[in-house]
Amino acid sequence: MSNYKLGLDFAKAQDRNDPLGHFRDQFHIPKDKNGKALIYMTGNSLGLQPKITKDYIHQELEDWANLGVEGHTDGKHPWLNYHELLTETMAHIVGAKPIETIVMNSLTVNLHLMMVSFYQPTKKRYKILIEADAFPSDKYAVQSQLRHHGFDDQEGLIQWKAPEGEELANYEDLETLLKTHGDEIALVMIGGVNYYTGQFFDLKRIAKLAHAYGCMVGFDCAHGAGNVKLNLHDSGADFAVWCSYKYLNSGPGSLAGAFIHERHAHKKELNRFTGWWSHNKEKRFKMRDDFDQLTGAEGWQLSNPTILSMAAIRASLDVFKDAGFDRLCEKSNELTGYFEFLINELNNSELKIITPSDPNARGCQLSIQVKNANKNLHKKLTEAGVISDWREPDVIRCAPTPLYNSFEDVFNLVERLKNII
Incomplete structure (x- = not known):
């Protein structure tokens, strides 16, 4: 595991040296009303859209429009065996x-x-x-x-x-x-x-x-x-x-x-x-x-098969294939470990990570238990531009997803959390 350090400079250095960092640009990142990218940490609920998804679905719409039922056999990607x-x-x-x-x-x-x-x-x-x-x-x-x-x-x-x-x-x-x-x-x-x-x-x-x-x-x-x-x-x-x-x-x-x-x-x-x-x-x-x-x-x-849905799945799987799943899992361990390090450095009695600390016993999600089930903390985090989710009775779930989240995302999330508490 990396020797994590405090400070924005460390996060930026990790991102500069990240061989998978460019995959973030292949996804649509949600923005706030001022056009600023939100910190999206809910890939464990709904993953972000790859930019190629629209083209993959459009191809099937075109084949449907131009070929009708013959798209089952004559489409660019015939539907019968899609x-x-x-x-x-x-x-x-x-x-x-x-x-x-x-x-x-x-x-x-x-x-x-x-x-x-x-x-x-x-x-x-x-x-x-x-x-x-x-x-x-x-x-x-x-x-x-x-x-x-x-x-x-x-x-x-x-x-x-x-x-x-x-x-x-x-x-x-x-x-x-x-x-x-x-x-x-x-x-x-x-x-x-x-x-x-x-x-x-x-x-x-x-x-x-x-x-x-x-x-x-x-x-x-x-x-x-x-x-x-x-x-x-x-x-x-x-x-x-x-x-x-x-x-x-x-x-x-x-x-x-x-x-x-x-x-x-x-x-x-x-x-x-x-x-x-x-x-x-x-x-x-x-x-x-x-x-x-x-x-x-x-x-x-x-x-x-439901072709339009399968086209969207194919788009995402092609991104996975390019990135390499083993490499994604390695980055996930580093990114989640960094997140855990920063939360622990807060040393705040209001928060407790209940997800296992052993990287082999977790994925990229960290579940942060909030003392007295203070849902207001999650609300303020959302207002601060962090998209996470609340699960009853007392947990904020955050998932730094290796395909499109960065070390700087994680740093900024914890900084905003720190400012709130």
Whole structure:
């Protein structure tokens, strides 16, 4: 880790020597009413727009205008197989093989589709284990699956809680839960990076532990994809899902991704919902043929691709490809470490970083707990030109994103925070 120093000169020197610094110019940076760039620290909620996105979408609009339905086969990037343009780069970012990776639907839809296949409860083994402070949508989804299968959505839900008085979950407690309830748990479904604390869980450790008790394992990687090295294939997880509009910069509500481990690629007997896009590509338009399941992650598709959304994803993935994900992760560690250093140097009892200090246990998000849940502090920070977000009950989340945030951004954020407090 760098030997961080106080002062603006250090931040500027880091930016001058940053081999990825020029990528900031490839993004639209929001401005205030006076035209001054805001300090944007919410890539963990909605990533900024790459400047090439408009051209990528415009190409598909042009093909639609000029070719109509023939754009499916004759467009510059034919729509029939457009999703294949995304697979290799997306697979690299999440640490998967192309056969394990698909872009489709939205995140919670994909989560439900995965649970159709990998949550197969029995009278004895039917419970679902999640982290206690999971993103609400995950909790709602798994509870609805419990109800759908005729189980009580409270009794059937096991929650992995942080120890009393602490914010971070620990693995010893998870081991105890599985030792106690392992033969009752059908599915362990954890958020890969916790949305509130920013804690990056050890996916391989969790998967190995849960599999030892006969549980299926899935991860919601909404806050991990494009942020940390998920290494999904090596983790051994049965499935994972993620969105593309946070660190993957594909625009509000854009399509999501799913991972299904290679060991399930050829299991056509796996229960699943199907549609014509999971049918053999060669026979897809022979409307009266019997269903012929595609292998791999493509076999979980339902409908033809949403091209305009996929064009935006392709634009962002091309920027990732140019930058190199390994290099981005290295910069993320340095940028977040610098942020942590400056916050700690404030030595202010009103603020406490609850995100793990270990770079291997976090991404670029730092969650700053505010004493007495003083939301007014966040409001003043926003008025000072910093776009962060508040998460109830008492946390300001800031994510210095390596593609478009600078060391000077981080310095100025902390200076404005210091002036407020």
